[in-house]
Amino acid sequence: MKRIWMATLLAGLGGSLALAAQPLIVYSAQGYDRAVVNAFVKATGIPAELVDSSTGPLIARVEAQKQHPQWGVVWFDGAEAMRALADQGLLLKHFEPKVQWNALGRDVVPADGAYVPVSATFAGILVVNTKVIAPAQIPTTWKDLLKPEYRGLVGMNNPAISGPTYPLVAGLFQSLGGTKAGKAYFEALKKNGLHVYDTNGVTLRALFSGAIGIAIVQSSAGVGALLKHEPVKLIYPNPVSLLPGDIGIDAQASPQVISEAKKFVDFVMSKAGQRVMQTGDPGGDSNFYPIVQGENPKVGVTPVQGIHFQKVDPLIWGPKESAINTWFTNNIVH
Amino acid sequence: MAEPSLATGRTRARPGVWARSGGLLRIGLLPVAVLVITLLLIYPLASFLALAWFPGLFGEGSGGFTLRYFAAALNGYAAQALGDSLLVGLASGALATALGLYLSWLTQRSDLPGRRIIDAAAWLVLLMPSYLLAIGWLILLQRGGLLNQLGLQALWLQNLFVGPFGVILVLAMKHVPFAYLATAPSWNAVGGELEEAALVHGLSRFRRSVLLIRLLWPALAAAFAVVFAESLGDFGVAATLGATANFPLATYAIYQALYTTPLSFSLAAASSWLLMALSALAVWVQARVGARTARYAVLSGRSRPPRRVALPRYARVLAWTTLGATGLCALAVPLLSTAFMSFTRVIAYGFSLTNLSLHNYAEVFAHRSILGPLGYSAGMACAAATAALALGLALAGVLSRRSGLARGLDFALLAAMALPGLVLAAGYIFAYNLPFLPLYGTSFLLGMAYAGGAMPSSSRLLLGPLSQVHRSLGEAARVHGLRPQVVLGRVTLPILSEPMLYAWLAAASGVMFELPASELLYPPGRPPLSVALIKFVHGFNFGLSTALEVVSVLAVVLVVWLLRALFAKLAPAGWIRRAV
Numbered sequence: 001m002k003r004i005w006m007a008t009l010l011a012g013l014g015g016s017l018a019l020a021a022q023p024l025i026v027y028s029a030q031g032y033d034r035a036v037v038n039a040f041v042k043a044t045g046i047p048a049e050l051v052d053s054s055t056g057p058l059i060a061r062v063e064a065q066k067q068h069p070q071w072g073v074v075w076f077d078g079a080e081a082m083r084a085l086a087d088q089g090l091l092l093k094h095f096e097p098k099v100q101w102n103a104l105g106r107d108v109v110p111a112d113g114a115y116v117p118v119s120a121t122f123a124g125i126l127v128v129n130t131k132v133i134a135p136a137q138i139p140t141t142w143k144d145l146l147k148p149e150y151r152g153l154v155g156m157n158n159p160a161i162s163g164p165t166y167p168l169v170a171g172l173f174q175s176l177g178g179t180k181a182g183k184a185y186f187e188a189l190k191k192n193g194l195h196v197y198d199t200n201g202v203t204l205r206a207l208f209s210g211a212i213g214i215a216i217v218q219s220s221a222g223v224g225a226l227l228k229h230e231p232v233k234l235i236y237p238n239p240v241s242l243l244p245g246d247i248g249i250d251a252q253a254s255p256q257v258i259s260e261a262k263k264f265v266d267f268v269m270s271k272a273g274q275r276v277m278q279t280g281d282p283g284g285d286s287n288f289y290p291i292v293q294g295e296n297p298k299v300g301v302t303p304v305q306g307i308h309f310q311k312v313d314p315l316i317w318g319p320k321e322s323a324i325n326t327w328f329t330n331n332i333v334h
Numbered sequence: 335m336a337e338p339s340l341a342t343g344r345t346r347a348r349p350g351v352w353a354r355s356g357g358l359l360r361i362g363l364l365p366v367a368v369l370v371i372t373l374l375l376i377y378p379l380a381s382f383l384a385l386a387w388f389p390g391l392f393g394e395g396s397g398g399f400t401l402r403y404f405a406a407a408l409n410g411y412a413a414q415a416l417g418d419s420l421l422v423g424l425a426s427g428a429l430a431t432a433l434g435l436y437l438s439w440l441t442q443r444s445d446l447p448g449r450r451i452i453d454a455a456a457w458l459v460l461l462m463p464s465y466l467l468a469i470g471w472l473i474l475l476q477r478g479g480l481l482n483q484l485g486l487q488a489l490w491l492q493n494l495f496v497g498p499f500g501v502i503l504v505l506a507m508k509h510v511p512f513a514y515l516a517t518a519p520s521w522n523a524v525g526g527e528l529e530e531a532a533l534v535h536g537l538s539r540f541r542r543s544v545l546l547i548r549l550l551w552p553a554l555a556a557a558f559a560v561v562f563a564e565s566l567g568d569f570g571v572a573a574t575l576g577a578t579a580n581f582p583l584a585t586y587a588i589y590q591a592l593y594t595t596p597l598s599f600s601l602a603a604a605s606s607w608l609l610m611a612l613s614a615l616a617v618w619v620q621a622r623v624g625a626r627t628a629r630y631a632v633l634s635g636r637s638r639p640p641r642r643v644a645l646p647r648y649a650r651v652l653a654w655t656t657l658g659a660t661g662l663c664a665l666a667v668p669l670l671s672t673a674f675m676s677f678t679r680v681i682a683y684g685f686s687l688t689n690l691s692l693h694n695y696a697e698v699f700a701h702r703s704i705l706g707p708l709g710y711s712a713g714m715a716c717a718a719a720t721a722a723l724a725l726g727l728a729l730a731g732v733l734s735r736r737s738g739l740a741r742g743l744d745f746a747l748l749a750a751m752a753l754p755g756l757v758l759a760a761g762y763i764f765a766y767n768l769p770f771l772p773l774y775g776t777s778f779l780l781g782m783a784y785a786g787g788a789m790p791s792s793s794r795l796l797l798g799p800l801s802q803v804h805r806s807l808g809e810a811a812r813v814h815g816l817r818p819q820v821v822l823g824r825v826t827l828p829i830l831s832e833p834m835l836y837a838w839l840a841a842a843s844g845v846m847f848e849l850p851a852s853e854l855l856y857p858p859g860r861p862p863l864s865v866a867l868i869k870f871v872h873g874f875n876f877g878l879s880t881a882l883e884v885v886s887v888l889a890v891v892l893v894v895w896l897l898r899a900l901f902a903k904l905a906p907a908g909w910i911r912r913a914v
Contacts, residue, residue, distance in 0.1 A: 025775075025858045031869075034703070049858030052869060056593030057853045063597060064763040064854075067392055070775050081595060160594035198577060205876055211477045229680050322596035329590070334411060334580065 023047035024260040027062065029055045029076040029163065030245065032280025039276045040267045046260050048072075054199070055081065055163035062090065073261045075247045077121065077218070078163045079108065080170070082246045083318035086114035092249040092258060099269050104304070105291030107311040108244035117244035118268050119277065119288040122219035122309060124156070124168030126235035127204070132213030135233075139214065142172065142237050145189060152193030155203050155212035158333055160325040162199040164218040164243050169324060170317035171241025175310060179324070186332050196333045207232070218243065219302070223287035227300050238308040245288065271295070367728040371743065374725075374786030375750050375758070382761030386603035392764050407604035412587045416605075419566050419584040420612050421498070426506035427562035427616075433506070433660060434513025434557055435550070442521035445642045446653050452514075454895075459664045460511040460840055461890050463847040463864075465570030466883055468504050470668025471495065472578060473675055480671055496579045504575060505565045507664035512564065512791070513557035515836050519799040520553035529641075552797075555623040559616040560794045563751035566612060569850065584609045585754040592756060599760065606757050613752035614745070676881035694881035704866055704882060708889070711846050711863035714777065718784035719842035725785065726792025726837060727830075730800045733793065747790040755787055755850035762855055775857050783851040788841035795840060799833040828906070835901050843890050 026037055026048055037050045051061070055076045062074055062085065074085070085091050094113040101109060108117040126145075128138050132153065139145055145154050159165040173182030186194075195212055197203040200221045207215040208230055215222075222234045247268065249261040267273045269292060278286050278298040287301045297304070385391055386403050406412070437456070441449045459467075474480045475495050481488060494500070524546060532542045547554070572583040584605060591602035645653065679691045698704065729747065733740050750758065762783050767774035773782075811821045852862040861869075863886060870879035 023858070051856065051858050052861065053853055053865070054593075054868075059595075059597060060592055060760065061763065061854060064392070064599070064760060065767055065774070068767050068769055068772070068774075070767065084595070158594075160590065166595065198573070201876075206476070208876070209473070209476065209479055210482070211479070231680075325595050330411065334582070 022254075022257060023049045024072040024257060024264060025070060026050050026264065027058050027071045027074040028052055029058055030277075030281070031285035032277050033075065035276050035280030036268060036273065039272065040264055043267060043272060044263055046263060048260075048264070056161060059085070063088075066090065069250045069252050071250055072253055072257045073247050073249055073264055075118075075245070076163055077243055077245045078167055079110070079115070079117070079244055079246055079312075079314035080166055080318040080321050081163065082115040082248050083110075083314040084321065085248060086112075087318075090248075090251055091115055092251045092253075092261075095249065095262060095265075097262075097265050097269050100293040102291055102293045102295075104242065104289055107242055108291065110314070115246040115248040116265050116269075117246050117291060118265070119245040120291050121164070121243050121245070121288050122236065122240040122307070123164050123171055123243040123312075124216045125219045125222050125240055126237060127207060127215045127217055127222040127225060128233045128235060129207050129210060129213050129215075130231045130233055132210050138233060138235065140235055140237060142175075142185070144237075145214065146185075146192055148192070150192065150214060152195075153213035154189065154192070154216070155195040155197055155206050155214070156216040157199055157203050158196050158329070160329050160333075164200070166321055166325060167241050167243045167312050167317075168216065169328065170320070171239070171310060171312045173324070174241075174312060174317070175239050179320075183327065183331075186328070190332050194332070220285050220287040223301050224283040227287075228283055234302060236302065236307045236309075239310040240307060241312045242309050244291070245285075364728075364732065367725065367732065368739075368743075370725060371729070371746070371789070374782055374789065376746060378761035378765040378783075378786070379750060379753070379758060380761075381765040382599070382757060383603050383606060385600045385764075386607055389600040403598070403600040403604035404607070406601050407587075407608055411582060412584075412605055412608075415582040415584045415587040416608055416612065418498070418582060419609065420615075422502050422505060422583065423562045423565045423612065423615075425502045426509060426565045427558045429502070429506035430509045430513045430561040431517075431554060431558045433656075434510050434515075434561075435517050435554065436656065437510070437660070438514050438518035438521055440653055440657075442518055443643055444645050444649075444653070446645055446650065452657065455661055455665060456511040456514045457839070457894055457898075458887075458891060459508065460515075461843040461846075461887060461894065462508070462665075462668070463570055463849075464504070464508045464568055465574050466672060466887070467508055467664070467668045468571045468574040470671040471500065471504060472575060473671035474667055475500075476578070480674065496575065498579075498581050500579065501571055501576050501581055501583070503663060504571050505568055506561070507660070508568070508571070509561040509564050510660065510664060511840075512560045512795070515795055515833075515840070516557040516560060517550060517553045519833050520550050524549045551623050555619050556794055556797050559619055559748060560751070560791060562616045562619075563613050563748050564791070566609060566752040567754050569754045569756065584612075585756070588754055589756060592760060602757065602760070606753055609752055610749040613748050616748050616752070672880050673884055676877060676884050678877055694877040695885070697878050698881050698885055704863075707861050707863045707866035708886070710860055714781055714784060714862065715842040715845040718781050718788060718845050719838050721781070721785040722788035722792045722841040723834060723838045725789045726796055726841075727834065729789065729793035730796040733797055734800050747793060750786075751790040751794075755848065756854070758787055759783055759851040759854040762851070774855070777857050777860065780851065780855045780857065780862075783855055784845045784848060787848065787851060788844055791844070792837045792841050795837040796830065796833055799830055831905060832901075835898070839894050839897065843894065846886070846890055 024046060026033065028037075028050060029052070030036075033050055033052050037048050040046070041048050051058070051071070053061070055078070058074060058076060059081060062069070062071065065071070066088070069090070076082075082091070086093070091114045095116065096109065096113045097116060099105075104120045105117065108120060110117075126139060130138075133150075137149060139147070139150060144150070156168075157165040159169045169182070169186070172185060173179055176182050176185055195206065197206060200217045203212075203215045203217055204221060204225060206212050208225070219234075219236075219240070222232070225232050226234060247265055249258060249265075253261065268277070271294075274290055274292070274295050277288070280286055282298075286298060289297050289301070289304055381392075387399055387401070389400065389403070390398065437452050440446050441452045472479070475492050477492065481492075495503075528549070529542065529546070532545060537545070567585060568583075569585045569589065572586040573589065575581075576583045576586055588602045588605045588609070591598050591605060676694050677690045677692070679689050679693055729743065733744055733747075762779060763774060765771075766779055773779040811825050816824070847864055848862075849864040849868065852864045853868075856862055856865060867879060867882055867886070870882060
């Protein structure tokens, strides 16, 4: 009897859930997402709810729901992970908002419209703790990090865990001339006492506390540290790699949700949306470079002129991500 | 005198009041309990674990039956992680059990002045998330940490701590309260008359101690099993101290398979199977003791409250030294380091008076966004802890009897405890995100996951006290014509009320800071406290996040203290067993 009650209860619950109005579910790892979702609801009247998490748990959620997706849009940094979702057929293709891209934007828009880039940062810059490293000793190139004076003083994130770090590793592989040279570089870094932490946050905490003197982290995090008056200097070695923040739309969503999701992207790309992104997380993700014409980065962000950056092609480096991360985990982390 | 239970004149007894109070349980409660446990634990875990063999089960991966994920889970790194986990579980289990037993003896049976502090401190440690303890130690001991900033160089200490030793120590400290709470009620149960009888028979002090320890076997086994399984399943220390020290633990290997590219649910499932195999060790210990559980049933109607031992001078010095060292490791160091961080304006400037400020606390109270998550988590904690307690009680009742079902449940519970919360949480997505069972994304499902996660420890905490309720109590009640329900309400409940309160509080405070299920299952728009806390860490607001942690811990401590004070005031005198 109890079983029957339980079944009735569950069925009733399921039925009522199906009948209720469906808000747009936003899965996001961005620091400013709460502010953006609130502004979106206010501006459009479309109900939306946020699930904010790190990139790892978000992707795990998305992949575990493969057969019955419960999300509308997913938003995080890094085109390679988006490409992996697209390759599994989870993302809506051929959608591009009607905007004028700037030079940065044109570099990161995917040809098949499987996801939409909405911002850009640099995957790895050098953030130097000037209390640990004297100003005259500050490194300026990637090769400098292999010098004996920086032995045990350099830290970076684990590309398998931190979303923005694989593009950094792939970018270095690319600029050094390929997989072999890239592996040799990281092996040399490891020989010089490289520390590998989980994510930007942990690496920066080690930097601030003086456990390391040089952190290789995402540019927005470095600018945030500067804005928090930590004694750091930002170095942009030649080249740094462009890292887009991307939004993907659930391919299996209902037409209503897809239309709401497109409106969400339009809002994010609008002047109002970009303003909210630049104010929602001033110490971190808000320090991005806009990728549409007419928008400027917020005050304090290093001007993009004078920075030598490169584009990392997700179609080339996306498929190699598993292999390179596995190699990195086995050879550099452990 | 070899048989401890001779003291009550019975040898063949099965315990106890629970089974006797009876018919009600056997007919009504049991199937419901089994059904609920199936829904909360077995079905979601099985959904996930099946992926180790059938990767294509939920549209992930491809192909049918395969063993290659087990091969992958047994490669160098994952195998090393398993070995490390076993070492850590054994060492922290032994350390925490020994320490917990000593501490509970001090509070229950000695006249040590100020012994109530132990109780309060145990609760404080229980409330602290393990990652908080680990991070506190790291703030102090990592290179450039507080110790270095104070001008102290202790490289050997840093190297020692940021490694296996530190992981074992922090996990043992974190789980001492479990051992303490599992053993404390038992000291009251091994009544004074047993010791008097031993004295009358002229047994040596050593023999008396051995006898006493043997009487406490069920509680000790329960304590060890809980600490062992909880240490195996811990993620907070594995992800902080373990990762920093490059000392891989099995939970961390599972986390890497689940949350990192390349993501592989099947690999995580295979690693989970292997981790569960390790927990079989705890099952074995428990089964050995549990098979003879009746011998330890000593709490009968004739039991008298035990007498406190007057500690000689040297014993007091020893007691206070142990207490000081434990308090320092488990609470003082991590809390002070965390608190210090929360008062720091600019982290890199480190320890100086000019760098201290209340700025972070001002921000905490300005951030209204944190109040919603705090309230939501509090509500969920109350609901889930109540459910976990009810289920834990029913389970402990089943487990304290000898049956095939009990043994099966026992294994399932310990195995569930040894798995990181992450695995259960991922299992919930697969199990309950089905077109005909669309519970995913509801608070109800998150509550189920919380209750399911807390239930194994709850039942463990109650099993010890329950095993010691002698069946003669129930028989006496029946002779006096009391109906089973009345026995439950007037005999069993009063005896168990204090452990029940403990178990509820432990479950509720655990839910308040639970991260993995919260992160994977929280309903859109309703972030729980832990998710809100981690958001500040990701935003590099270390000062703010530590301030938030301090405030949250203080709030939980205050509530626990209030509830305990209320219990002491309101509960009938007979519900609280005290030594005289």
